[in-house]
Amino acid sequence: MSEDLFSQDIDLDKMPLSSRNIKSVLSINSDVIFREINVCGKKSFPISLVYVDGMVHSKTIADNIIKPLMDNDKLCDVRSEKEIIDRIEGGIVYAPAMDTRKSIRDALFDILTGSCALIFDEENIAVTFEVKGFEQRAITEPSEENIIKGPKEAFVENIRVNTAIIRRRLKTSDLVIEQTTVGRRTLTSLGIVYIKTIANDSLVRELKSRLDKIDIDGATGLSFIEEYIIDNKYNMFPQVLATERPDKLSRHLLEGRVGLLIDGIPVAYIIPSVLSDFLRASDDYSQNFIIASFTRILRYISLVLALLLPAFYVAIVTFHQEMIPTELALSIAESKKGVPFPTFAEVLFLLASFEVLLESGLRLPKSIGQTVSIVGALVVGDAAVNAKFISPAVVVVIAITAIAGFTLPNQDLSYVVRICRPILVVFSSILGLIGLTYGIIYLLFYLALMETYGIPYFAPFSSTDGKGLRDSIIVSPPSSVIFRPFMLRPKDKRRQR
Amino acid sequence: MFKKTIWFFVFWATALSLLGCEEITRRNELVDLVFPGVAAVDKTKDGNVVLTISPKRAESGGSGKDSESKEKSSEQTLMQSTGKTVFDASTLLTAYSYKDIHWGQNEYIIIGEDAARDDIMKYLDFFVRNHETRLDTSVVIVKENTANQLIKDTQASSPQIIDELANLFKNEGELSYNKKIELSEFINCLNCDYAATILPAVRMAENKSLQEQDSCDAKDLLLYMDSFAVFKKFELIGYLNGKDARAVNWISDSLHSATMLAEDSEGNIVSLEVTDNKTKIKAKIKDGVPSIKVNIRFSSNIAETQGKTDVFKDDELISLIRQQSLQVQEETERVVELTKQNNVDIFHFRDALFKSEPVKWEKIKDQWDELYPNLDVEIIVESNINRSYLIDRPVGASAKK
Numbered sequence: 001m002s003e004d005l006f007s008q009d010i011d012l013d014k015m016p017l018s019s020r021n022i023k024s025v026l027s028i029n030s031d032v033i034f035r036e037i038n039v040c041g042k043k044s045f046p047i048s049l050v051y052v053d054g055m056v057h058s059k060t061i062a063d064n065i066i067k068p069l070m071d072n073d074k075l076c077d078v079r080s081e082k083e084i085i086d087r088i089e090g091g092i093v094y095a096p097a098m099d100t101r102k103s104i105r106d107a108l109f110d111i112l113t114g115s116c117a118l119i120f121d122e123e124n125i126a127v128t129f130e131v132k133g134f135e136q137r138a139i140t141e142p143s144e145e146n147i148i149k150g151p152k153e154a155f156v157e158n159i160r161v162n163t164a165i166i167r168r169r170l171k172t173s174d175l176v177i178e179q180t181t182v183g184r185r186t187l188t189s190l191g192i193v194y195i196k197t198i199a200n201d202s203l204v205r206e207l208k209s210r211l212d213k214i215d216i217d218g219a220t221g222l223s224f225i226e227e228y229i230i231d232n233k234y235n236m237f238p239q240v241l242a243t244e245r246p247d248k249l250s251r252h253l254l255e256g257r258v259g260l261l262i263d264g265i266p267v268a269y270i271i272p273s274v275l276s277d278f279l280r281a282s283d284d285y286s287q288n289f290i291i292a293s294f295t296r297i298l299r300y301i302s303l304v305l306a307l308l309l310p311a312f313y314v315a316i317v318t319f320h321q322e323m324i325p326t327e328l329a330l331s332i333a334e335s336k337k338g339v340p341f342p343t344f345a346e347v348l349f350l351l352a353s354f355e356v357l358l359e360s361g362l363r364l365p366k367s368i369g370q371t372v373s374i375v376g377a378l379v380v381g382d383a384a385v386n387a388k389f390i391s392p393a394v395v396v397v398i399a400i401t402a403i404a405g406f407t408l409p410n411q412d413l414s415y416v417v418r419i420c421r422p423i424l425v426v427f428s429s430i431l432g433l434i435g436l437t438y439g440i441i442y443l444l445f446y447l448a449l450m451e452t453y454g455i456p457y458f459a460p461f462s463s464t465d466g467k468g469l470r471d472s473i474i475v476s477p478p479s480s481v482i483f484r485p486f487m488l489r490p491k492d493k494r495r496q497r
Numbered sequence: 498m499f500k501k502t503i504w505f506f507v508f509w510a511t512a513l514s515l516l517g518c519e520e521i522t523r524r525n526e527l528v529d530l531v532f533p534g535v536a537a538v539d540k541t542k543d544g545n546v547v548l549t550i551s552p553k554r555a556e557s558g559g560s561g562k563d564s565e566s567k568e569k570s571s572e573q574t575l576m577q578s579t580g581k582t583v584f585d586a587s588t589l590l591t592a593y594s595y596k597d598i599h600w601g602q603n604e605y606i607i608i609g610e611d612a613a614r615d616d617i618m619k620y621l622d623f624f625v626r627n628h629e630t631r632l633d634t635s636v637v638i639v640k641e642n643t644a645n646q647l648i649k650d651t652q653a654s655s656p657q658i659i660d661e662l663a664n665l666f667k668n669e670g671e672l673s674y675n676k677k678i679e680l681s682e683f684i685n686c687l688n689c690d691y692a693a694t695i696l697p698a699v700r701m702a703e704n705k706s707l708q709e710q711d712s713c714d715a716k717d718l719l720l721y722m723d724s725f726a727v728f729k730k731f732e733l734i735g736y737l738n739g740k741d742a743r744a745v746n747w748i749s750d751s752l753h754s755a756t757m758l759a760e761d762s763e764g765n766i767v768s769l770e771v772t773d774n775k776t777k778i779k780a781k782i783k784d785g786v787p788s789i790k791v792n793i794r795f796s797s798n799i800a801e802t803q804g805k806t807d808v809f810k811d812d813e814l815i816s817l818i819r820q821q822s823l824q825v826q827e828e829t830e831r832v833v834e835l836t837k838q839n840n841v842d843i844f845h846f847r848d849a850l851f852k853s854e855p856v857k858w859e860k861i862k863d864q865w866d867e868l869y870p871n872l873d874v875e876i877i878v879e880s881n882i883n884r885s886y887l888i889d890r891p892v893g894a895s896a897k898k
Contacts, residue, residue, distance in 0.1 A: 318524045322629055323599020326532055326553055326659075329602060331528040343526060425514055429524070 001213070017126055019048035019103045019119040025108060026050070032111075037069055037118075039077040039084055047084070051116035061116050064094040065129060069118075081120040089120070097130035108199040113187065136161065137266075143246045143413065149287035154244045159189050159263035164257070165192060165392055165441025169250040175199070177261075179210055191261035192226070193249070193268075198256045200489045206453060207258055207271055222265055229260070229271065230451050236419060238412035239452045241273035248282050274487070275320065276460065276472050281409035284475050292475040298475060299407055306405035306417050309352060311424035311436050313397045314344045319432025331393075338388040343427035346390045350398045350423050354381075365408035426445030459487040499508045531576070531594060534659040537644030538583060538620045539609035543560060546620065549577040549584035551658050553602065577645070583623035595747035600629040605662050606636050606680065607699070609643035613726060613733035618687065625684055632681035638726035640736060647701060665699070665722040670753030673746045674723040674739060686845070687731060691865050693841035695725040695745060698736055705779065713862075716750050721812040729841045744832035747825060748791055748844050748876075750776040754801065759820035761813055765804025769797040769821050770884065780849035782857040787874065788873040789846050793829065796881045797821060814882055822878040829876050839868045846872065 005437045014023045019034070021437045031053045039045045047069075051061065056278055066382040069075065072092055078084050088101065101107040101117070105124035109115050114132035117351045119125075139161070142154035155162045163177050190211060194204055209228065214228045222242065231241040240260075244267050249259045252270045261271040270277070279299050284292040316323045317332060324332070339346065359375040361369040384390050401421070408414045420443065427439035450457035460468030484490045516603055532554030541547055576594060580586030581864035590598060603624075612620050624630045639647050651658045666677045675697040699722045724738040737745060746752040755771040772794035781788055799817075802808055808817065836843055847865055851858045861868060 096763060317527055320601075321599050322600075322631055323526075326534065326602045326737070327529060328605060329532060329862060330553060333530070336526065336528045342524070344524075430512060430522075 011103045012108070013103075015104050017102060017107055017119070017124045018121045019050070020105055020121070022048075022050055022107065022111075022117075022119060022126075025104075026099060026111070026228045039069055040072070041070055041077065042076070045078065045081060045084060047081070048119040050111055050115070051131070052111060052121060055112075055114040056116055056131045057135045058226040058342060060131045062130075065118070065131075068093050081122045081125075083118060085123060085125060085127060086224075087224065092121075093129065094127035095131065101128055103490070109187065113189075124458060130325035138332065139165070144410070145243065145245050145248070145282055145465045147281070147283045147286055149246045150189065150282060151245070153246060154155060155246060155261075155268055157264050157266050159191050159261050162261050162266075163191055163193070166250060166253075170195065170247060170253065171213070177252070178208075180208075182211065182214045182216070182219045184215070186220060187217040188219040191263075193253060193259035193261060194257075195253050198254065198484065198490045198492050200491060203256075203272070203488070204258055205454060207260070211260075219262070220264075221278040222262070222267060225260070225262055229269070236416050237275075237447065237450065237457070238278055238410065238416070239273065239278050239450075239457075240413070241270040241410070242267045244268075245282055251285065254495075255484050256488040272455050272488070274452060274459045275384040275447065275457050278406070278410040278413040278469075287478045289475045293366070293473075293475065296475055297473060299409065300423055302407040303413075303417065305415075306401055306408065307420055308419055308424065308436070309404070310347045310397060311428040311439070312433075313394075314347055314425055315428040315432045315436050317343050318429065332391075334341075335393045336391040337390045339413065340388070341390070342429075343391075343394065343423060345392045347398065347425055348422055349419070350390060350394055351401075351425070354398060354402055355418065426435060453495040455487050460485065463487070498533060500779075503863045525599075527806045529596055530599040530602075531596045534603065534657070535605045535607060535648065535662070536600075536603050537607045537639075537648045538612055540612040540615050540620075540642045541579065544557070545579050545581060546583050546586050546646055547577065547579050547643075548592070549575055549648050550584055550598065550603075551575055551648045551652065553604075567893075568701065575648060583620055584741060587623065594687055600624070600627050601631060603630060603634055606634055606657055607639055607644040607647060607662075608636065609639050609645065610641055610733065611643065613638050613696075616731045617733070618731045619686075621680065621684065623709060624680060629763060630680070633679045635677050636680055636683050636696055637665070637722075638696050638698040638733065640698040640724060640726070642701060643678075647699070647893065650701060650735075651720070660741070661720050662699070662722075665720060666697075666762070669722065671754050671756075672723070672743065673676070674724060674742045676746060676751045687728070690862075691842060691847065691869075692731070693727070693843050695727055697841050698720055698724045698726040700724070718778060727836075727839070727841055729839070734839060734841065737835070739761045740828050743834065744828040745843065746831070747774075747793055748776060748778075750774075752776075752795075757797070757821050757824050759824075761802065761804050761806040761808050761816045762816065763804050763806050765802065765806060767799060767803070767808055767817060768801040770800040770816065771795050771797045778844075778846070778849045780846065780853045782854045782861065783856075784848060785861055786873070787846075787850050787861060789849065789875070791829070791874065791876045792879070793825060793876065794879045795825070796883050798869050798883055809875050818880050818882055819881075825880070826876060826878045833874050833876070837872065837874075838890045840870050842869050846874070861880070 002116045023034060033051055033053050035049045036046050037049050058115055064458060073085065075087060099110060102125055103112060107117050107128060115128040115130050117126045117128045117134060125293035136158045137156050139153050141152045169173065174195045174197045176194055176196045180190050181187050182190055192207060212227045220257060226240060240429060241269055249270060251266045258271045258477060260271060284296055361372050378473055381395055385392050385395060405414055405417060424436060424439045428436040447457050456462040460472050470481060482496050483493050484495050509885050532553045533550040535551045537549040539547040568847045576590050578586045578589035580589050606624055608620055610619060646659055669675050678696055683694060683696060699720055701718050701719060702721055723742065725742045727737060743755055752774050757769045759767045759769055761767055777792045779790040799808060806813060819845050
């Protein structure tokens with residue numbers, strides 16, 4: 001639990017647990033409800049009931065806690081608060097989850113995370129009951145990772161719902177969901193999910209140790225957590241795979257990976273993740289393996305196109321014209337007539353325009369977003385070509401690049417590709433294909449040096465033994481995938497007996 | 498970290514500042530280039546070199562004013578210069594060319610007969626050395642004329658000379674009277690002792706039939722590519738025309754298709770079309786005497802029969818097969834004999850001997866010039882007629898009965 005709970009001014013450790021003290025901490029909040037209850041209707045043992053309105057289920061409190069305390073005859077003969085506590089612990093109150101708290105810090109944590117507390121001032125004890133009942137979003141279809149065939153449910157903001165979804169998929173007793181909290185003020189719950197007989201212990205340990213190092217006051221966004229669990233925060237390449245699909249997480253857990261659920265964020269992290277993971281789509285496992293292989297190969301080709309096509313175009317059009325078939329060269333030259341800018345400037349200008357168009361479409365409501373795309377791409381594009389600002393050939397190249405970029409299943413990887421693209425254009429506009437080759441070599445060198453949780457970022461391609469290539473570029477038929485990925489060093493190596 | 502940041506900024510500042518320096522980066526936009534398409538090289542009487550290029554024009558598309566203006570703008574005149582060498586002439590071209598000549602887009606090098614008879618490497622060396630030139634550029638000899646004249650005479654025609662040459666090579670498979678030979682292949686063939694090789698030759702002829710029909714005075718020229726120019730040690734020594742050229746393709750396993758005429762038992766003409774062929778050359782050296790065995794196997798189809806005889810009867814088929822085999826046998830033997838007479842190993846039998854008997858070849862290779870005219874070349878032809886066509890019996894065959 002977090003060290004400094006709510007206020008830096010009050011030293012909670014020195015405060016005894018009493019209704020007065022809890023009031024002093026929380027009374028300023030309009031949504032915190034304090035109520036005094038007379039056990040069995042007698043005023044001899046008044047106990048305080050505290051909960052946060054909106055986070056609990058009121059009817060459950062009324063029916064299962066207040067009513068038994070006030071109406072149950074078995075409590076009428078009690079002579080001390082200790083006796084009441086004993087009887088509550090004995091089951092006089094109908095609550096599935098109950099805790100007895102002796103420190104004010106623990107009691108406050110329970111109250112603020114959706115429990116109601118009965119505070120016994122004489123004994124300095126709080127009995128808390130989990131009666132969470134806040135409004136939450138229903139489980140809906142994934143918005144980013146849609147598939148044609150396959151499950152249609154996505155994670156929601158509530159971590160408990162998410163853990164339940166995973167449990168429903170992996171009904172094994174080996175599935176472990178460990179909970180921890182980060183954020184001194186947000187007290188964000190994190191769920192570390194893994195299958196204890198598959199996931200490597202050192203991997204789980206490493207993740208836990210990285211999470212333990214987090215000491216921030218609030219974890220309100222993904223990046224707050226991500227930065228702490230990745231290997232190199234100055235690296236823009238995605239190092240952990242984020243997914244909103246429970247089936248995807250379950251599949252990775254079965255491979256020996258570890259999942260990380262964050263309360264309040266409908267996305268789970270898959271740890272560790274390597275480059276090839278960002279090119280695997282959920283669709284790959286819901287289709288015939290030949291079709292899935294075809295689409296995956298297409299995705300790899302698209303990655304190359306999205307990354308290199310503008311730079312390659314600049315290189316061959318301005319440096320290596322002999323590489324272009326004569327007819328095509330003439331056609332490009334014809335289209336370029338009258339355009340005052342050099343080709344690389346055209347390409348950079350159009351790439352920048354494309355980024356602006358994407359960003360503007362993202363921020364606007366869907367209906368207007370489409371209009372912006374049409375106005376931007378068709379009207380402005382056509383006008384720019386007609387006005388000889390840019391040549392049609394460049395428009396075609398950038399359009400192919402953009403479309404190829406959209407095939408990438410992971411948005412994080414797509415962003416990196418979009419950033420690397422103009423850099424490579426600059427390289428190729430200085431030295432042509434040699435410059436582009438330098439750029440590619442640097443990029444490959446950089447990626448080859450990367451590791452995530454001790455696994456090379458290029459795995460399984462980086463291994464010399466060829467192990468693990470089975471489900472890399474070509475999707476293997478499920479019956480032939482006998483072993484789990486070797487790179488993850490799972491405890492149980494065999495997937496099929 | 499600070500050091501890295503400094504390096505990062507220095508690198509990008511240098512890189513971005515270089516973007517505008519076309520002199521340093523040697524960047525060239527496509528619009529600033531001329532694509533030669535076809536380069537014609539000739540020798541003048543005083544020993545100079547005439548270089549003519551016919552820049553490739555963009556095909557105009559669409560309709561209306563736009564396309565007309567496009568067509569007009571894309572029309573380019575021939576560019577010609579005379580120099581001591583090809584390189585000299587090419588640099589002189591830039592004196593009046595408003596664009597850079599990009600040799601990377603040169604698809605054909607055509608050499609006039611005079612230049613070919615002189616020393617062809619004198620005129621090809623520039624293209625081999627030039628870093629822009631593609632080594633898959635085709636080399637063509639102009640038969641009985643100058644390359645310059647060929648370009649000039651076909652300048653106004655449509656399609657352009659480059660497209661005409663492309664079409665001729667594309668259609669060569671029908672007759673197999675020539676084949677495309679790339680610059681790299683040609684120089685490799687000449688890059689050895691006893692060098693002898695061939696190049697496709699093109700000739701111009703007036704289209705008389707059309708002139709008569711239209712009673713038109715204008716010269717209508719047709720390009721024919723039906724012969725091979727034969728080179729011995731860089732010099733053109735003659736031509737192999739028509740079926741002799743085809744025989745070269747038979748032996749060198751470059752034949753795509755061929756047509757042959759045979760007769761059925763009643764003397765009617767039957768047209769045969771070669772559909773499949775394979776030639777294997779076996780070479781051996783026994784007691785210092787080299788010998789070559791050429792095995793030609795081919796299949797043909799009956800493309801046309803003029804009579805009413807059922808040519809698919811066994812005895813008819815055997816007769817036709819015998820006739821076609823005999824024709825190929827005669828064609829190839831005649832050409833081998835011609836090459837022996839002229840002592841030009843255009844079939845590269847020496848390579849076959851080297852590959853099969855490398856040790857023995859070492860002993861006789863220096864005498865190849867003396868050995869070749871008396872080389873024992875045995876040609877074995879095996880053929881077949883496939884019955885794949887739907888009509889097996891001629892129309893009217895039953896009526897005759």
